[in-house]
Amino acid sequence: MHKNKGFTLIELIVVTAIIGLLSAVVLTALDSARAKTRDTTRKAEIGELQKAITHYFTTNGSYPTTAGVWLSSEIGDTCGGGCSYNANWIPSIVGANMIQKLPNDPKGGINNACTGTQYRAYVYRSDGQHYKLISNCSLEKDAYPAAGSKFYDPQRATWAIQVTDSYTATAAW
Numbered sequence: 001m002h003k004n005k006g007f008t009l010i011e012l013i014v015v016t017a018i019i020g021l022l023s024a025v026v027l028t029a030l031d032s033a034r035a036k037t038r039d040t041t042r043k044a045e046i047g048e049l050q051k052a053i054t055h056y057f058t059t060n061g062s063y064p065t066t067a068g069v070w071l072s073s074e075i076g077d078t079c080g081g082g083c084s085y086n087a088n089w090i091p092s093i094v095g096a097n098m099i100q101k102l103p104n105d106p107k108g109g110i111n112n113a114c115t116g117t118q119y120r121a122y123v124y125r126s127d128g129q130h131y132k133l134i135s136n137c138s139l140e141k142d143a144y145p146a147a148g149s150k151f152y153d154p155q156r157a158t159w160a161i162q163v164t165d166s167y168t169a170t171a172a173w
Contacts, residue, residue, distance in 0.1 A: 035140035035141045036141045037106075038106040039138075039140055039141055039142040042106060042138050042139070043151065043161065045103045045122070045135075046122070046135055046151070046163050047163070048099070049099065049103075049133055052093055052099040053090065053133065054165075056093055056098045059096070059098075062128040063126045063128055063129070063130065063131040063165065064090050064093050064126060064131075065091065065126050065127060066091060066125055068126075068127045069084075070082055070083030070123050070124070071083060071084065071086040071088075071089040071090070071091075071123065071125070072084065072085050072122070072123050072136075073102065073103070073104045073122040073123070074104065074109075074119040074120070076119070077123075079121075079136065083123055087102075088102070089102060089122065089123075089124055090102060090124045090133075103122065104121075104122070105135065107138075108120050108121065111138075113137065113159075114136070114137035114159050118136060118137045119136065119137065120136065120137050120138045121135075121136050122134070123136050130165050131165055133162060134156065134160045134162045135160060135162070136159070136160050137159050137160065138160070139161065144157060144159070144161065151163065
Protein backbone atom coordinates (compact mmCIF):
# COMPACT_ATOMS: atom_id res chain seq x y z
CA MET A 1 0.00 0.00 0.00
CA HIS A 2 1.11 3.47 -0.87
CA LYS A 3 0.78 5.96 2.04
CA ASN A 4 0.60 9.70 1.28
CA LYS A 5 2.85 11.93 3.30
CA GLY A 6 1.75 15.53 3.88
CA PHE A 7 -1.37 17.47 4.66
CA THR A 8 -4.64 17.61 2.81
CA LEU A 9 -6.03 20.88 1.52
CA ILE A 10 -8.77 20.82 4.18
CA GLU A 11 -6.22 20.43 6.97
CA LEU A 12 -4.21 23.40 5.67
CA ILE A 13 -7.34 25.58 5.42
CA VAL A 14 -8.39 24.69 8.98
CA VAL A 15 -4.93 25.47 10.39
CA THR A 16 -4.79 28.79 8.48
CA ALA A 17 -8.23 29.76 9.80
CA ILE A 18 -7.22 28.97 13.39
CA ILE A 19 -4.01 31.01 13.08
CA GLY A 20 -6.00 33.92 11.60
CA LEU A 21 -8.53 33.81 14.42
CA LEU A 22 -5.83 33.74 17.09
CA SER A 23 -4.01 36.63 15.42
CA ALA A 24 -7.19 38.73 15.42
CA VAL A 25 -7.75 38.09 19.14
CA VAL A 26 -4.14 38.97 20.02
CA LEU A 27 -4.13 42.15 17.90
CA THR A 28 -7.42 43.34 19.45
CA ALA A 29 -6.03 42.81 22.95
CA LEU A 30 -2.80 44.60 22.01
CA ASP A 31 -4.70 47.59 20.60
CA SER A 32 -6.75 47.79 23.80
CA ALA A 33 -3.57 47.74 25.90
CA ARG A 34 -2.04 50.52 23.79
CA ALA A 35 -5.16 52.69 24.24
CA LYS A 36 -5.05 52.14 28.02
CA THR A 37 -1.36 53.10 28.03
CA ARG A 38 -2.12 56.33 26.15
CA ASP A 39 -4.83 57.17 28.74
CA THR A 40 -2.34 56.61 31.56
CA THR A 41 0.24 58.76 29.75
CA ARG A 42 -2.26 61.62 29.35
CA LYS A 43 -3.04 61.65 33.07
CA ALA A 44 0.65 61.53 33.99
CA GLU A 45 1.52 64.38 31.60
CA ILE A 46 -1.37 66.52 32.89
CA GLY A 47 -0.12 65.90 36.45
CA GLU A 48 3.47 66.85 35.55
CA LEU A 49 2.29 69.99 33.76
CA GLN A 50 0.23 70.94 36.81
CA LYS A 51 3.37 70.69 38.97
CA ALA A 52 5.33 72.84 36.51
CA ILE A 53 2.55 75.46 36.34
CA THR A 54 2.36 75.58 40.16
CA HIS A 55 6.15 75.95 40.35
CA TYR A 56 5.97 78.78 37.81
CA PHE A 57 3.33 80.51 39.99
CA THR A 58 5.47 80.09 43.13
CA THR A 59 8.50 81.57 41.36
CA ASN A 60 6.79 84.38 39.39
CA GLY A 61 3.65 85.25 41.38
CA SER A 62 1.33 84.50 38.45
CA TYR A 63 0.46 81.62 36.15
CA PRO A 64 1.75 81.57 32.55
CA THR A 65 -0.86 83.75 30.86
CA THR A 66 -2.69 83.30 27.57
CA ALA A 67 -4.54 86.60 28.06
CA GLY A 68 -7.68 84.56 28.78
CA VAL A 69 -7.79 82.65 25.47
CA TRP A 70 -7.48 78.89 24.94
CA LEU A 71 -4.26 77.57 23.32
CA SER A 72 -4.02 74.04 21.88
CA SER A 73 -1.10 71.65 21.54
CA GLU A 74 -2.35 70.28 18.19
CA ILE A 75 -1.66 71.88 14.80
CA GLY A 76 -4.96 72.71 13.10
CA ASP A 77 -7.04 72.52 16.28
CA THR A 78 -9.62 75.25 16.74
CA CYS A 79 -11.66 73.54 19.49
CA GLY A 80 -14.73 74.12 17.37
CA GLY A 81 -13.85 77.81 17.09
CA GLY A 82 -12.84 78.37 20.71
CA CYS A 83 -9.05 78.04 20.60
CA SER A 84 -5.99 78.10 18.38
CA TYR A 85 -2.79 76.10 18.03
CA ASN A 86 0.39 77.52 19.53
CA ALA A 87 3.70 75.63 19.77
CA ASN A 88 4.23 77.45 23.08
CA TRP A 89 0.73 76.58 24.29
CA ILE A 90 1.66 77.13 27.93
CA PRO A 91 3.56 80.40 27.41
CA SER A 92 6.98 80.87 29.03
CA ILE A 93 6.97 77.61 30.96
CA VAL A 94 9.74 75.99 28.89
CA GLY A 95 11.81 79.19 28.75
CA ALA A 96 11.57 79.51 32.53
CA ASN A 97 12.98 75.97 32.84
CA MET A 98 9.88 74.65 34.60
CA ILE A 99 9.63 71.79 32.11
CA GLN A 100 11.95 70.64 29.32
CA LYS A 101 9.37 70.28 26.57
CA LEU A 102 5.62 70.72 26.20
CA PRO A 103 4.01 67.36 25.38
CA ASN A 104 1.43 66.62 22.71
CA ASP A 105 -1.41 64.15 23.12
CA PRO A 106 -0.05 60.59 22.63
CA LYS A 107 -2.48 59.95 19.76
CA GLY A 108 -3.47 63.44 18.60
CA GLY A 109 -5.58 64.16 15.56
CA ILE A 110 -9.30 64.64 15.07
CA ASN A 111 -11.60 62.65 17.32
CA ASN A 112 -14.99 62.36 15.62
CA ALA A 113 -16.52 61.00 18.83
CA CYS A 114 -16.41 64.57 20.18
CA THR A 115 -18.61 67.39 18.98
CA GLY A 116 -17.66 68.69 15.56
CA THR A 117 -14.06 68.23 14.56
CA GLN A 118 -12.42 68.45 17.95
CA TYR A 119 -8.84 67.22 18.29
CA ARG A 120 -7.29 65.01 20.91
CA ALA A 121 -5.18 67.78 22.40
CA TYR A 122 -3.94 69.45 25.53
CA VAL A 123 -5.58 72.86 25.84
CA TYR A 124 -4.55 75.61 28.29
CA ARG A 125 -6.09 78.91 29.39
CA SER A 126 -4.98 81.43 31.98
CA ASP A 127 -5.53 85.04 32.92
CA GLY A 128 -2.41 84.99 35.12
CA GLN A 129 -4.32 84.58 38.37
CA HIS A 130 -6.12 81.31 37.49
CA TYR A 131 -5.64 78.56 34.95
CA LYS A 132 -7.27 75.49 33.47
CA LEU A 133 -5.47 72.70 31.63
CA ILE A 134 -7.55 70.16 29.71
CA SER A 135 -6.89 66.92 27.90
CA ASN A 136 -9.62 67.43 25.30
CA CYS A 137 -11.54 64.57 23.62
CA SER A 138 -8.84 62.24 24.76
CA LEU A 139 -9.68 59.16 26.77
CA GLU A 140 -9.90 55.96 24.75
CA LYS A 141 -10.44 53.18 27.32
CA ASP A 142 -10.70 54.80 30.75
CA ALA A 143 -14.04 56.18 31.89
CA TYR A 144 -14.24 59.94 32.35
CA PRO A 145 -13.96 60.93 36.03
CA ALA A 146 -17.01 61.18 38.24
CA ALA A 147 -18.05 64.47 39.83
CA GLY A 148 -15.72 65.50 42.62
CA SER A 149 -12.90 63.17 41.63
CA LYS A 150 -9.44 63.99 40.30
CA PHE A 151 -9.43 65.27 36.69
CA TYR A 152 -13.21 65.91 36.68
CA ASP A 153 -14.28 68.83 34.47
CA PRO A 154 -17.82 70.06 35.24
CA GLN A 155 -18.14 71.75 31.83
CA ARG A 156 -16.88 68.75 29.83
CA ALA A 157 -17.83 65.80 32.02
CA THR A 158 -18.05 63.27 29.20
CA TRP A 159 -15.23 64.35 26.90
CA ALA A 160 -12.33 65.94 28.79
CA ILE A 161 -10.14 65.63 31.85
CA GLN A 162 -8.77 68.72 33.56
CA VAL A 163 -6.59 70.20 36.25
CA THR A 164 -6.97 73.73 37.55
CA ASP A 165 -5.84 75.98 40.36
CA SER A 166 -9.19 75.07 42.03
CA TYR A 167 -10.67 78.53 41.56
CA THR A 168 -14.38 77.82 41.18
CA ALA A 169 -14.97 80.54 38.59
CA THR A 170 -12.81 78.59 36.13
CA ALA A 171 -15.55 75.95 36.03
CA ALA A 172 -17.27 78.16 33.45
CA TRP A 173 -14.18 78.13 31.21
